[in-house]
Amino acid sequence: MSLIAPSDGWFSKRTAKDERIWILIAFVLCVFLFIWMIMWHVVGKQNPSNTTYKTTTEEFGRLHDAYVQKHMVGMDNGIPVVKPEPNSDVILMGQMWRWSPVLILQQDEWYNLHISSTDIVHGFSLQPSNMNFQIYPEYDYVLRFKPTASGEYKILCNEYCGIGHHIMIGKIVVVQDDSELSQYGYDPNTFEKTRATAGSADEDISGWSEAQLVEAGETAFNIKGCNACHKTDGTSEIGPALNGLFGSTVTVTEDGARKDVVADDAYIALSISDPQRQVKVGFEEIAMASLELSDNEMKQMIAYIKSIK
Ligand code: CUA
Numbered sequence: 001m002s003l004i005a006p007s008d009g010w011f012s013k014r015t016a017k018d019e020r021i022w023i024l025i026a027f028v029l030c031v032f033l034f035i036w037m038i039m040w041h042v043v044g045k046q047n048p049s050n051t052t053y054k055t056t057t058e059e060f061g062r063l064h065d066a067y068v069q070k071h072m073v074g075m076d077n078g079i080p081v082v083k084p085e086p087n088s089d090v091i092l093m094g095q096m097w098r099w100s101p102v103l104i105l106q107q108d109e110w111y112n113l114h115i116s117s118t119d120i121v122h123g124f125s126l127q128p129s130n131m132n133f134q135i136y137p138e139y140d141y142v143l144r145f146k147p148t149a150s151g152e153y154k155i156l157c158n159e160y161c162g163i164g165h166h167i168m169i170g171k172i173v174v175v176q177d178d179s180e181l182s183q184y185g186y187d188p189n190t191f192e193k194t195r196a197t198a199g200s201a202d203e204d205i206s207g208w209s210e211a212q213l214v215e216a217g218e219t220a221f222n223i224k225g226c227n228a229c230h231k232t233d234g235t236s237e238i239g240p241a242l243n244g245l246f247g248s249t250v251t252v253t254e255d256g257a258r259k260d261v262v263a264d265d266a267y268i269a270l271s272i273s274d275p276q277r278q279v280k281v282g283f284e285e286i287a288m289a290s291l292e293l294s295d296n297e298m299k300q301m302i303a304y305i306k307s308i309k
Helices: 017-039 057-071 178-184 188-198 210-223 265-273 295-307
Strands: 050-054 072-076 079-082 089-095 098-100 102-106 111-117 122-127 131-135 139-145 151-157 169-175 249-254 257-262
Touching (some): 057 210, 072 188, 079 098, 098 169, 111 131, 210 295
Parallel strands (some): 079 102
Antiparallel strands (some): 050 139, 072 079, 122 131, 151 169
């Protein structure tokens, strides 16, 4: 209801001439812009032609973990590095608060890039080429593309996604041939070895040494993105730091009450599978997503966290 009611029969009244002209201008402009929405795919190549599939955050997360485990060739600041084959399907995951993996691509080769988020909406902004997409959870956004210029590209998040938004920076490196890798800090001689040690999900690990468990646990820790929030050098901006954690006494909030608990195997396992049950004092405002780990991964992860002095 409006404050002043229009007079009776206003709808069937003749429209004034200047008003008709404005309606016509607006209509022509709409049609013009609509045609250009389609034209931008062709002229200027501004709107990429993508395909989108329905997925779930869990499914895409599993896809990412399996993909990285299989193809990983190294680590770059705690983020796995993958060097995909030309013409293959490439998985890129946005999550609070990182882009994973780091991609090494070959110039002038085609790739099928699958992008999705495993939590909330993120913004994919490739710099300095200034390509921008919104990355939605539950949708697998597939873009077939060919990098045409070598160099190092940064993926910035341009959709505000919480406390770690500003640190959510990913990387894509495009090279003409492998001899250029060293200038970006990668050593192709170590690629094979890394690939061989990454996978371990369904193996029988009962006979593994502590060192093997720790190594596999660290890989899982990085692949699953725990390191985006949990640092191991004592800095703890987003999540509690993990160095010196094992065996220490932690003050937590449980059901609104504070209490001291000893950080033992059970505490670490609980903090991973049900992170909101006992929250370390000071971190109540930041909810960690619970992490589904296989028994093997849990064992490896606990071994790794224990080892961080
Ligand atoms: Cu992700 Cu901002």
